[in-house]
Amino acid sequence: MEILVPLVPARRASATVLALLVASTLGAAACTTQSVPPPAAENGITAAPAAYFDTTGRKDVVSGGARLIPISTPKGTFNVWTKRVGNNPTIKVLLLHGGPGMTHEYFEAADAYFPGAGVEYYYYDQLGSFYSDQPKDSSLWNTERFVEEVEQVRKALGLDQDNFYLLGQSWGGILAMEYALKYQQHLKGLIISNMMASIPAYNEYAAKVLMPAMDQKVLAEVKAIEAKKDYSNPRYMELLIPNHYQLHILRMPPAEWPDPVQRAFKHVNPDIYVPMQGPSELGASGKLEKWDRTADLPTLTIPTLVVGAEHDTMDPKHMEWMAGQVKRGRYLYCPKGSHLALYDDHQTYFGGVIKFLKDVDAGRF
Numbered sequence: 001m002e003i004l005v006p007l008v009p010a011r012r013a014s015a016t017v018l019a020l021l022v023a024s025t026l027g028a029a030a031c032t033t034q035s036v037p038p039p040a041a042e043n044g045i046t047a048a049p050a051a052y053f054d055t056t057g058r059k060d061v062v063s064g065g066a067r068l069i070p071i072s073t074p075k076g077t078f079n080v081w082t083k084r085v086g087n088n089p090t091i092k093v094l095l096l097h098g099g100p101g102m103t104h105e106y107f108e109a110a111d112a113y114f115p116g117a118g119v120e121y122y123y124y125d126q127l128g129s130f131y132s133d134q135p136k137d138s139s140l141w142n143t144e145r146f147v148e149e150v151e152q153v154r155k156a157l158g159l160d161q162d163n164f165y166l167l168g169q170s171w172g173g174i175l176a177m178e179y180a181l182k183y184q185q186h187l188k189g190l191i192i193s194n195m196m197a198s199i200p201a202y203n204e205y206a207a208k209v210l211m212p213a214m215d216q217k218v219l220a221e222v223k224a225i226e227a228k229k230d231y232s233n234p235r236y237m238e239l240l241i242p243n244h245y246q247l248h249i250l251r252m253p254p255a256e257w258p259d260p261v262q263r264a265f266k267h268v269n270p271d272i273y274v275p276m277q278g279p280s281e282l283g284a285s286g287k288l289e290k291w292d293r294t295a296d297l298p299t300l301t302i303p304t305l306v307v308g309a310e311h312d313t314m315d316p317k318h319m320e321w322m323a324g325q326v327k328r329g330r331y332l333y334c335p336k337g338s339h340l341a342l343y344d345d346h347q348t349y350f351g352g353v354i355k356f357l358k359d360v361d362a363g364r365f
Contacts, residue, residue: 048118052086060084069156071127071149075140080124080153081131085111088120091357092163093191094153095123097264098170100141101272103130107169108260109342113350119357124153126175130267141272142287147178154186161186165357169193170339171277177293184302189360191353193307194339196314197322198292203283205315210248211282218243222282231279240281248313251336251344258343297325303365304329305356309337309345328365330356 055061065084070077083104093114095107104123114121125131127140127149154164164187168176173195180190196202211219218239225236241254250257278285304326308319316333323329332352337345359365 048086048115052088052115052118052120054087058084058087068132069153071152073127073140073145073149075135075137078127078133078135080127080133080149082125082153082157083123084120084157085123086115086118086120088118088163090163090361091119091165092157092159093119093121093165093167093357094150094157094159095121096150096166096168096172096175097124097126097129098172099129099268099273100126100146100171100276101128101269102171103264103267105130105260105267106264106340107342109258109346110350112346113354117354117358119354122157128269128272130269134269134271136271138271138275141275143174143178143291146175147182150175150179151183151186154183159186161188163188165189165191165360167191167193167353168195169342170195174288174291180300180302180304181293181296184300187302189303189305189357189365190300191305191307191356192319192322194309194312194314194319194341196318197294197297197325198318199284199288199290200292201294201318202314203289205318206283206313209315210244210313214243226280226282229279236281244281248311248338250340251311251338261340261343294322294325297322298327300326301328303356303360305332305353306330307332307334307341307349307352309334309339309341311336311338311344312341313339330365332356 058065060067067082067084068079069082071080081104095104095110097104097107104125107123110121126146128134150166154160166176166179166187166189168174168191170193173192176190176192177195177197180187184190196205222236222239222243225231225233225239230236246253250261274286276287278289304323306319306323306326306329308314308316308331310316310333320331320333323331332349334341334345334348334352337349342349356365
């Protein structure tokens with residue numbers, strides 16, 4: 001295992017409340033702009049060659065790279081939304097967003113880094129998410145069906161073992177692991193971002209580390225609301241935003257949360273999130289409650305990058321351990337980051353991800 005150290009230091013209602021609470025703070029920050037420092041050349045990020053913008057033979061030129069892909073399911077055929085950025089015959093990254101039920105939108109931070117590195121990448125809203133079809137049949141919301149959806153997307157996009165990298169963040173990390181465990185023969189590389197390999201281990205970390213570190217009066221009030229299943233109570237998110245989200249999800253005042261994050265939270269589909277993740281913000285339940293793939297990690301033989309962050313809801317030590325369990329693993333540690341380290345430690349995050357892509361592509365991994 002390699003450890004990459006940075007060179008430079010009733011959920012529907014609660015989701016709606018979160019979006020409204022965050023949006024209400026934006027007025028104070030409306031005249032403030034945030035600049036992203038130029039990517040560092042030492043992390044392998046250079047100007048994209050002219051070929052990166054070559055659209056010869058592409059069928060998605062008129063739509064700017066966007067296309068709907070039909071997906072066959074046990075309940076019929078539906079369309080999922082994807083969008084290609086750039087052109088690179090040997091590095092193509094499919095992005096798997098979190099949730100379940102979030103959107104590709106929060107991945108838009110990649111626009112500041114991937115084009116300059118010549119990385120071809122694909123935004124993708126999973127079935128049920130905002131830009132894709134949203135069927136109401138709850139039997140569709142299971143990990144096995146999502147894996148087959150990703151495989152159909154791969155085939156439609158023409159990705160294969162010579163160019164296909166899968167980057168999954170949070171729930172997307174679960175989906176990426178599940179896909180790789182079944183279809184790793186199609187992958188050139190795997191990136192598991194901000195996701196542990198076990199929901200029981202995640203719940204244990206939340207109970208033994210995150211919750212004891214909270215203001216105990218705040219925790220008691222949050223627990224009382226959860227005990228009543230009163231997730232629509234505005235007080236629930238009023239407590240969690242400053243005492244949990246701002247510390248472990250995205251370490252910025254809500255007024256400074258970037259627009260892509262705002263839109264992703266606004267567009268979350270609780271009809272998927274709640275059955276799979278559960279309604280509580282301090283742990284997971286639902287269909288994923290018993291999910292655990294720790295014993296299967298050694299079967300992964302493809303180059304794998306695991307990304308962890310110091311302030312994440314996920315245990316960074318567990319994610320470092322994961323990188324040592326796969327056959328060809330590397331750990332990327334984001335010392336300033338939280339669950340959305342691609343924002344609050346973006347230079348470390350994208351610098352490390354791009355270095356991994358370049359190293360695998362050049363045969364240096």
